[in-house]
Amino acid sequence: VLSLFYIITMKPKYDIVNKLKLYRLLAGDMTQQDLADKVGATRQTILSIEKGRYNPSVGLALRITQTLGVTLEELFQLKEGESDG
Amino acid sequence: MAKWLSRFSWRPTPATLVAGVLITVGLILSDLNQMSLCLVALGTFGPGILRELGWLKDQDEFQRKAAWRAGYHAFLAGGFITFIIVAYLRSGERSIGDPVQMVTMILAILWFTWLFSSLLAYWGTQRTASRILIIFGIVWLTFIILSTHDNVLSLLMHSIVAVPFFALAYSAKRWPRITGFLLLAAGVFFFYRFRLYEIFSDRPLEKGRGTVIVFFLGPFIASGIALLSMNKRIAAKQDEEN
Numbered sequence: 001v002l003s004l005f006y007i008i009t010m011k012p013k014y015d016i017v018n019k020l021k022l023y024r025l026l027a028g029d030m031t032q033q034d035l036a037d038k039v040g041a042t043r044q045t046i047l048s049i050e051k052g053r054y055n056p057s058v059g060l061a062l063r064i065t066q067t068l069g070v071t072l073e074e075l076f077q078l079k080e081g082e083s084d085g
Numbered sequence: 086m087a088k089w090l091s092r093f094s095w096r097p098t099p100a101t102l103v104a105g106v107l108i109t110v111g112l113i114l115s116d117l118n119q120m121s122l123c124l125v126a127l128g129t130f131g132p133g134i135l136r137e138l139g140w141l142k143d144q145d146e147f148q149r150k151a152a153w154r155a156g157y158h159a160f161l162a163g164g165f166i167t168f169i170i171v172a173y174l175r176s177g178e179r180s181i182g183d184p185v186q187m188v189t190m191i192l193a194i195l196w197f198t199w200l201f202s203s204l205l206a207y208w209g210t211q212r213t214a215s216r217i218l219i220i221f222g223i224v225w226l227t228f229i230i231l232s233t234h235d236n237v238l239s240l241l242m243h244s245i246v247a248v249p250f251f252a253l254a255y256s257a258k259r260w261p262r263i264t265g266f267l268l269l270a271a272g273v274f275f276f277y278r279f280r281l282y283e284i285f286s287d288r289p290l291e292k293g294r295g296t297v298i299v300f301f302l303g304p305f306i307a308s309g310i311a312l313l314s315m316n317k318r319i320a321a322k323q324d325e326e327n
Binding site: 040041042044045048049051053054056057060 | 144145146147148150206207209
């Protein structure tokens with residue numbers, strides 16, 4: 001029952017994929033901790049975004065794009081073929 | 086120490102450390118005076134209350150969201166079970182026995198749900214299941230070493246029981262769905278093997294049965310269901326990383 005709660009509330013209605021790990025490494029081999037410190041988050045948050053377990057708020061997403069020098073669309077995309085049902 | 090803890094994607098804040106000390110001290114002192122359980126309550130709920138009041142700002146948005154979600158899951162699970170118990174009691178057909186056992190079981194449900202949901206948020210499904218199984222295996226081995234240390238053959242024979250825990254911990258990362266099914270099967274096996282079905286008897290919560298089910302079967306059942314129904318994209322991504 002507990003896991004069902006988790007499944008129901010955690011499964012995204014549509015998939016957002018990101019290239020955070022790629023752009024982080026392209027930005028001078030930045031570590032997760034470095035990026036976390038620069039955007040005012042924890043390493044857990046960066047790790048969870050990279051693993052696709054967490055979609056950041058607009059504010060945090062914008063801070064990340066600013067730090068990495070990429071656009072929001074380059075970093076995050078809606079996965080093709082999926083809808084917000 | 087901090088580097089070792091960071092491997093677990095967990096870096097405790099000072100408030101979390103203070104809470105941990107309060108919980109530990111409260112539990113130790115509860116042998117002398119049960120009122121010291123108030124310290125456990127303070128450690129468990131204090132930081133959350135301070136955060137909600139806005140007096141403690143030691144979490145970022147992901148941590149806050151994980152805490153809120155875990156709290157909501159605890160509310161759903163705890164509320165659901167409590168209503169069933171109330172209906173059971175009000176039906177007047179049976180007595181639930183010792184009220185302390187009942188309240189302890191409800192607290193166990195709240196706490197376990199909150200913890201499991203938090204672990205899933207921080208570690209993801211496969212890693213959570215794997216680490217829970219490793220902890221079970223280590224606890225079993227420790228118990229065996231402490232109880233049969235004077236008989237080497239007995240120690241070796243009983244230690245074999247720990248092997249499936251470690252094997253499942255490995256397979257949770259490789260074959261999540263098969264492992265999920267095996268975990269559910271293990272849960273059903275233990276339910277009958279340890280006579281936990283007596284929860285449906287006239288004395289349902291005798292010998293702390295309800296709490297045992299939550300803490301012993303809960304991790305198996307919850308991990309099993311989570312592995313069986315995990316997001317395919319995330320599973321594929323984690324498979325690549327493994």
